[in-house]
Amino acid sequence: MGPLKYLALLAVLGTTLVSALPEDVEHRKKAIGIFNIVKFPNEVCISGSATQNGTCYTAEECSSRDGVASGTCADGYGVCCIITISCGSTSAENCTYLSQTASNSPNVDSSPDDSRACTYKICPRDSSIRRIRFDLTTFAIAGPVPIDVATMFNAGAVGNTVAGSQTLGPSVGQCNTDTFSISGTRGPYPTICGMNSGQHMIVDTDGTTCVTASFSFGLETSSRSYTIHALQYAEGHTMAGDPGCLQYYTGDMGTAATFNWQGRADLISSVHLANQDYNVCVRNNVGSCRICWSETNAAAAGAAGSFAISPLAADGVAIAGVDATCTTDFVEIPQGLAIATIAAAIDANDGVDRFCGTLLAPAVGAASLTVCSAATPFKMRVVTDGGEAVDGTAGFAMGQGNELSAGAAGDAIGSWGFELHFAQVGCTN
Numbered sequence: 318m319g320p321l322k323y324l325a326l327l328a329v330l331g332t333t334l335v336s337a338l339p340e341d342v343e344h345r346k347k348a349i350g351i352f353n354i355v356k357f358p359n360e361v362c363i364s365g366s367a368t369q370n371g372t373c374y375t376a377e378e379c380s381s382r383d384g385v386a387s388g389t390c391a392d393g394y395g396v397c398c399i400i401t402i403s404c405g406s407t408s409a410e411n412c413t414y415l416s417q418t419a420s421n422s423p424n425v426d427s428s429p430d431d432s433r434a435c436t437y438k439i440c441p442r443d444s445s446i447r448r449i450r451f452d453l454t455t456f457a458i459a460g461p462v463p464i465d466v467a468t469m470f471n472a473g474a475v476g477n478t479v480a481g482s483q484t485l486g487p488s489v490g491q492c493n494t495d496t497f498s499i500s501g502t503r504g505p506y507p508t509i510c511g512m513n514s515g516q517h518m519i520v521d522t523d524g525t526t527c528v529t530a531s532f533s534f535g536l537e538t539s540s541r542s543y544t545i546h547a548l549q550y551a552e553g554h555t556m557a558g559d560p561g562c563l564q565y566y567t568g569d570m571g572t573a574a575t576f577n578w579q580g581r582a583d584l585i586s587s588v589h590l591a592n593q594d595y596n597v598c599v600r601n602n603v604g605s606c607r608i609c610w611s612e613t614n615a616a617a618a619g620a621a622g623s624f625a626i627s628p629l630a631a632d633g634v635a636i637a638g639v640d641a642t643c644t645t646d647f648v649e650i651p652q653g654l655a656i657a658t659i660a661a662a663i664d665a666n667d668g669v670d671r672f673c674g675t676l677l678a679p680a681v682g683a684a685s686l687t688v689c690s691a692a693t694p695f696k697m698r699v700v701t702d703g704g705e706a707v708d709g710t711a712g713f714a715m716g717q718g719n720e721l722s723a724g725a726a727g728d729a730i731g732s733w734g735f736e737l738h739f740a741q742v743g744c745t746n
Contacts, residue, residue, distance in 0.1 A: 460511035487704035490591035494535035511577030562598035575734030589734030606744035643673035
C-alpha cells in the first residue's frame with residue numbers, strides 16, 4: 318500500500334472513531350448508566366396500602382427481608398417494602414408491623430412453644446436509636462374485669478350494694494384474661510388490655526438493648542385482633558419525645574385518653590385499667606407558654622362528662638377533687654389553675670397538682686373547668702391503683718378516693734377513666 322492510500326485509510330478510521338464517541342459528557346454517563354449501582358436511603362415511604370407505610374428498599378432487599386412490595390420509591394429505583402413479623406420473631410428494621418388477624422376463639426396465633434404467649438422483639442437498627450414507638454393502629458383483645466352493676470347494686474336502689482359486693486370491686490380494671498406489655502431500658506411500663514385502637518406507647522432503649530412486646534392470651538373466647546406499627550427514633554428526634562414519656566404529642570391541639578377508654582356509650586366495659594403509672598407529654602411548641610386541659614364532653618353541674626377517675630361524694634353527684642383528696646387514682650397536671658386565673662399565676666407558681674373525682678376542675682366543686690398549667694415541660698401523669706373499692710353502706714357505693722359510683726342512668730361512674738382535650742396557649746394570651 319502506497320503512502321497516499323495509507324494516509325487516506327487512517328483518515329477514514331479516525332472519522333469513524335470520532336463519530337462513534339458520545340457527543341458530550343452527559344451523554345457518556347447515560348451510555349454507561351446501566352452498569353451503575355443505584356443507592357438511596359432506606360427511609361419510611363408511602364405504600365400502596367391505605368393503612369400501612371413501608372421502608373424503601375430494592376426489590377431484592379425487600380424479598381430478602383420477607384417483606385411485601387407495595388408501590389415504588391426513590392424515583393422508581395426502589396419498592397415500598399412492608400415488613401410484618403410473626404410471633405417469636407425479631408426485627409431490627411424501622412417501620413415494622415406486628416399483626417394478628419381477627420379471631421373470636423382462644424386459639425389465636427402464639428409462639429411456637431404453644432404457651433399462649435406471643436412475643437415480638439424489636440432491636441435498634443443502630444446505636445443512635447433511643448426511643449421505639451408502638452402505634453396501636455388497631456387493637457382489640459380481651460378487656461379488663463368490668464363493672465358488674467347488676468351484682469354490685471340493687472336495681473332501683475341507687476347506691477345500695479348487695480351482700481358480698483365489697484369483694485368484687487378490687488378486681489375491676491384488672492387485666493385478668495389478655496395482657497399486652499412492653500419492656501425497655503427505663504420502665505417498668507404499664508400492662509394494658511381491652512380496646513385501644515389509636516393509642517400509642519413509646520419506650521426507651523440505649524441503642525443496643527432490644528425491646529420486647531409481649532401478649533398473653535387467656536382461654537376465654539374473645540375477639541382479638543391488632544396491627545401495631547413499630548417506629549425507631551434517634552436521640553434528639555423531634556418526634557421521639559423525652560425519656561420517660563410513655564405517650565408524646567406534638568400538635569398545638571390534641572386528645573389524650575386512658576387505655577381502654579370507650580366513653581359513655583359503654584358504661585360496663587369502659588373502665589380505666591388498674592396499676593397504671595405513666596406520663597403523657599406534649600411538645601412545647603414555639604410561641605406557647607402554657608397548656609390547657611379540658612373534658613372533651615364538658616359536664617354541667619351534677620352531670621357526667623368525660624373525666625371519671627374516682628368519685629368523691631354521694632351516689633349520683635359528680636364532684637371534682639384536688640391534691641390531698643386524690644390519694645389512689647388521679648392525674649397530675651403541675652400547678653394547674655382555672656383558665657381565668659392562669660395569666661396571673663405564671664410567675665406565682667401556685668395552683669394544684671393532683672386531680673381526681675368525676676369532674677375535672679382545679680378546685681373541689683360540682684362543675685367542669687378548663688385546667689391550665691405554665692409548668693414546663695408540658696406533662697400529665699396518670700396514676701391508678703390495684704382496683705376499685707365498694708362501700709357496703711346503704712346509700713353509698715364509694716368513700717373518699719378510689720370508689721365506684723352507682724350505675725344509674727346519667728350517674729358518673731368513677732372508674733370510666735378520661736378523654737381530655739389539650740390546647741397550647743401563646744405567651745401573649
